Amino acid sequence: MTTTRLTRYDRSMLRLMNDRRGQALYSTAARRRLTVAVHIALTVAIGGLMTHFFLAKGEPLWPAVAMVVLLLPWMVATGIINGATRGLLELREHVLDERQSAERSRVVTRAHRMTTLLLAAAATALLITGGVDGDAPKAYAAPLLIAVLVVHWIMPLWVAGLWAQDEPADVETPEAGALGH
Amino acid sequence: MSEQVHNRLAMVRAERKVSRQSLAEAVGAHYQTIGYIERGQYNPSLDLALKISKFFNLPVEALFSLEPFRPLTDEVYGRNQP
Numbered sequence: 001m002t003t004t005r006l007t008r009y010d011r012s013m014l015r016l017m018n019d020r021r022g023q024a025l026y027s028t029a030a031r032r033r034l035t036v037a038v039h040i041a042l043t044v045a046i047g048g049l050m051t052h053f054f055l056a057k058g059e060p061l062w063p064a065v066a067m068v069v070l071l072l073p074w075m076v077a078t079g080i081i082n083g084a085t086r087g088l089l090e091l092r093e094h095v096l097d098e099r100q101s102a103e104r105s106r107v108v109t110r111a112h113r114m115t116t117l118l119l120a121a122a123a124t125a126l127l128i129t130g131g132v133d134g135d136a137p138k139a140y141a142a143p144l145l146i147a148v149l150v151v152h153w154i155m156p157l158w159v160a161g162l163w164a165q166d167e168p169a170d171v172e173t174p175e176a177g178a179l180g181h
Numbered sequence: 182m183s184e185q186v187h188n189r190l191a192m193v194r195a196e197r198k199v200s201r202q203s204l205a206e207a208v209g210a211h212y213q214t215i216g217y218i219e220r221g222q223y224n225p226s227l228d229l230a231l232k233i234s235k236f237f238n239l240p241v242e243a244l245f246s247l248e249p250f251r252p253l254t255d256e257v258y259g260r261n262q263p
Contacts, residue, residue, distance in 0.1 A: 086213070098210070167213075
């Protein structure tokens with residue numbers, strides 16, 4: 001963690017990710033699970049609206065407006081999960097200590113396994129649909145691919161949020177901003 | 182696969198009046214990592230264990246052991262283990 005000199009960006013990100021002002025939002029496992037559930041729901045909603053916006057022809061702009069409106073709570077939920085994980089996935093590798101690096105590897109491995117299962121399920125669904133309706137794979141392949149890509153991108157964050165541990169009661173919480181190495 | 186490594190870190194840190202944050206900064210770790218080590222939820226690497234020992238100017242075996250530590254009073258007053 002300190003073997004490499006931290007840049008100004010690293011220090012500011014470290015401070016931001018360890019800022020405890022929003023701690024109440026992710027202090028318990030139930031709250032973290034709720035945040036991840038909300039984040040998943042918002043991601044699905046935004047993805048659905050995006051698909052609708054690009055595929056539907058001659059539609060009004062309301063899906064785009066709704067998408068922009070939903071992006072704000074999505075970003076807040078992302079921030080809460082990042083706070084809960086102390087920036088496990090946002091901080092650069094050399095900023096993390098050995099425990100955090102190992103934790104990041106575990107999270108990425110779990111996310112990879114889950115994404116693999118999801119890809120297998122998507123491929124199976126596409127093949128089954130193709131058996132019923134020959135044009136279906138061609139019609140659904142692109143949206144499905146984009147959906148899987150988005151899930152592949154965000155899955156580590158969800159996994160990290162779900163696996164994050166409670167701040168132990170006996171840990172002295174540093175003052176906000178006291179982490180400027 | 183991972184074996185429990187026992188440690189006296191919390192006791193020594195309290196005795197020396199060093200905060201987790203200060204120790205973490207000195208050894209290049211996150212303050213939570215120090216807490217996890219103290220509670221036996223994380224076994225430090227040899228590198229980190231040596232850095233912590235060096236910080237307290239103690240031999241590494243004074244802080245970390247594969248066997249549970251005897252109570253300090255027993256060691257000081259020489260009581261035999263039952």
